Amino acid sequence: MSQKTGTPLNILVLVKHVPDVQFERHLLPNGHRLDRQDSVLSELDEYAIEAALALAESRGGEKGGNHVTALTMGPAGAANAVKKSLQMGASAGVHISDAALEGSDAGATSLVLATAIKHLGGFDVVLTGMASTDAETSLVPAQLAERLGLAQLTNLSAVELDDANIITATRMGEDGAQTLSAPLPVLISVTDQANEPRYPNFRGILAAKKKKITTLSLAELGIEASTVGTAGSGTRVLDAAPHEPRSAGEIITDSGQAGLALVDFLADAKLI
Amino acid sequence: MLKILVYIHAPAQTPTKGQRELLALAASLGEAAVVLGDNADDAARAGLHGAGATAFYGAVTPEQLRGELIAPAVSLLVAAVRAAGADAVLLPNTMEGREIAARAAVRLDSGVITDAVAVDQELNVTKSVLAGSYTVRARITRGPALITLKANSVQPAEAQDSGAQVPPVQTLELGESGPAARITATAPHIASGRPELSEARFVVAGGRGVDGDFGPVEDLADALGAAVGASRAATDAGWIDHSAQVGQTGVTVSPQLYISAGISGAIQQKAGMQSAKYIVAINKDPDAPIFEIADLGIIGDLASVLPQAAAEIRRRQG
Numbered sequence A: 001m002s003q004k005t006g007t008p009l010n011i012l013v014l015v016k017h018v019p020d021v022q023f024e025r026h027l028l029p030n031g032h033r034l035d036r037q038d039s040v041l042s043e044l045d046e047y048a049i050e051a052a053l054a055l056a057e058s059r060g061g062e063k064g065g066n067h068v069t070a071l072t073m074g075p076a077g078a079a080n081a082v083k084k085s086l087q088m089g090a091s092a093g094v095h096i097s098d099a100a101l102e103g104s105d106a107g108a109t110s111l112v113l114a115t116a117i118k119h120l121g122g123f124d125v126v127l128t129g130m131a132s133t134d135a136e137t138s139l140v141p142a143q144l145a146e147r148l149g150l151a152q153l154t155n156l157s158a159v160e161l162d163d164a165n166i167i168t169a170t171r172m173g174e175d176g177a178q179t180l181s182a183p184l185p186v187l188i189s190v191t192d193q194a195n196e197p198r199y200p201n202f203r204g205i206l207a208a209k210k211k212k213i214t215t216l217s218l219a220e221l222g223i224e225a226s227t228v229g230t231a232g233s234g235t236r237v238l239d240a241a242p243h244e245p246r247s248a249g250e251i252i253t254d255s256g257q258a259g260l261a262l263v264d265f266l267a268d269a270k271l272i
Numbered sequence B: 001m002l003k004i005l006v007y008i009h010a011p012a013q014t015p016t017k018g019q020r021e022l023l024a025l026a027a028s029l030g031e032a033a034v035v036l037g038d039n040a041d042d043a044a045r046a047g048l049h050g051a052g053a054t055a056f057y058g059a060v061t062p063e064q065l066r067g068e069l070i071a072p073a074v075s076l077l078v079a080a081v082r083a084a085g086a087d088a089v090l091l092p093n094t095m096e097g098r099e100i101a102a103r104a105a106v107r108l109d110s111g112v113i114t115d116a117v118a119v120d121q122e123l124n125v126t127k128s129v130l131a132g133s134y135t136v137r138a139r140i141t142r143g144p145a146l147i148t149l150k151a152n153s154v155q156p157a158e159a160q161d162s163g164a165q166v167p168p169v170q171t172l173e174l175g176e177s178g179p180a181a182r183i184t185a186t187a188p189h190i191a192s193g194r195p196e197l198s199e200a201r202f203v204v205a206g207g208r209g210v211d212g213d214f215g216p217v218e219d220l221a222d223a224l225g226a227a228v229g230a231s232r233a234a235t236d237a238g239w240i241d242h243s244a245q246v247g248q249t250g251v252t253v254s255p256q257l258y259i260s261a262g263i264s265g266a267i268q269q270k271a272g273m274q275s276a277k278y279i280v281a282i283n284k285d286p287d288a289p290i291f292e293i294a295d296l297g298i299i300g301d302l303a304s305v306l307p308q309a310a311a312e313i314r315r316r317q318g
Ligand SMILES: Cc1cc2nc3c(=O)[nH]c(=O)nc-3n(C[C@H](O)[C@H](O)[C@H](O)COP(=O)(O)OP(=O)(O)OC[C@H]3O[C@@H](n4cnc5c(N)ncnc54)[C@H](O)[C@@H]3O)c2cc1C
Pocket: A043, A044, A192, B206, B207, B208, B209, B210, B230, B231, B232, B233, B234, B245, B246, B247, B248, B249, B250, B251, B261, B262, B263, B264, B265, B266, B267, B268, B269, B272, B282, B283, B284, B285, B288, B300, B301, B302, B303
């Protein structure tokens, strides 16, 4: 996949349809699965879509031959995450849907996504959000780098691509801010520091209606059902119990002494 | 006896609290050996040994670990798992810890569980999910168990001078670790002298309500020996470094005490702090959602409440 200076980019962005974080979220009593009603595009994926569009636009956008494909895996409703990506400006969508996928953990999910990415083929950049807002494990981006044999540039707060197709990026590591460098092709995940995602405008919403969403099944990808879903996952949930929600304690209004009341509270709780 | 590996990303002269938690948990499960994510001199190894490490694995070429992102560390960990015949690996629940575990699970064809707060003798893992709304028990069903442990989850091992001989490092070849990004520069965090945010027992955090001045937040933090945290509104405004951000896209903390000042309590902020033992909130707005989860809520101006509290703590401490 060697690239000449300034040539058009083929970008894949992964998106996930997740329960809205603004509402109470539930596990279903049967099988400890997440109740996926009232789902939306994961807000952390909006940063990935924005980064994909910005990279494509830096090379002249769709008119310049750049291509941004949004890929999701999930039940029927998950296509909505792809639709929103198309409204924001992605050129095409792919939805992997199969009943056997239910219960897939990060390892099984990354297996399916990596297989689909190879099946579609030819990407210069694979982009993801920093985590999904439902499972919040952040495992899938690193596992995709491993499975696809791509350089991993994850949790980036800034990304740049030069004319020689070298990515320069910044991330906040445990030891400090790291500057990273790698030639394309790469796997990138971005944080909410990386950009300000655009809203779909009226034109974008109209244009999205004409864009194509391809559906792929496991059979089309050549994946055995036994390697995905609950059966194929390397982890299993044993049990789940709802937490007592935290309740409000004492509330006081400051009339000049609240700082002292705060210290009394700490002393009563044996914190000081 | 189970063979447990502990991944130490950055060996220090004295092991950090988070590292001592990992070692304590490993020792409670079986024999604890350490995988060194970077060079560790005699003093660093003596510290880890004193905290419970019975063996050490390291890279023949540690500079490779510093020069390339994540991939070489994965090769080291996988080589150590094979050399030790490990049943489980405990890693810190940091960005690096999760990424290394994620990729090692692919190479070892095993499973990973993140955000662990407890692990029992059968290697069943307890964690909370959906921003603290459920407690889940889960296990890894094949291959060596890869588990990332949240800070402040277990009693840390005491670092003692063991007196005994510190075991040598068994060095391992990393081999071809595949394409990786080069780390061309690292700008270390500016040391604040305060406790590390993710591991701190106490946190004092400020939000948009501090209106550009973190002075009162830092002053109360220092009176308490606390770490300083912030909301995204405060870090986005540039009032404090992004590394202080607590929440969904920042640091997750579970301290004994979290004092929230001038923070409304958005869902993304709560996701990072609501497992604190005690929450105290100071906010001008009686309807601020943070009051719904505060053990003590103070409706008032942080600019007067925080300095008064700091002065009173110092007065009582004499
Ligand atoms: C994808 C995404 C990820 C995010 N991740 C995070 C995250 O990790 N962490 C995070 O914190 N946020 C995060 N946010 C932002 C979050 O939604 C809120 O916008 C943010 O937490 C608000 O910060 P705040 O409470 O400081 O500001 P505001 O909501 O503006 O609240 C300021 C509060 O200060 C009070 N106040 C003002 N003056 C005073 C005074 N003098 N004394 C006392 N009180 C006063 C006000 O009454 C108000 O309640 C994220 C958002 C998105 C979309």
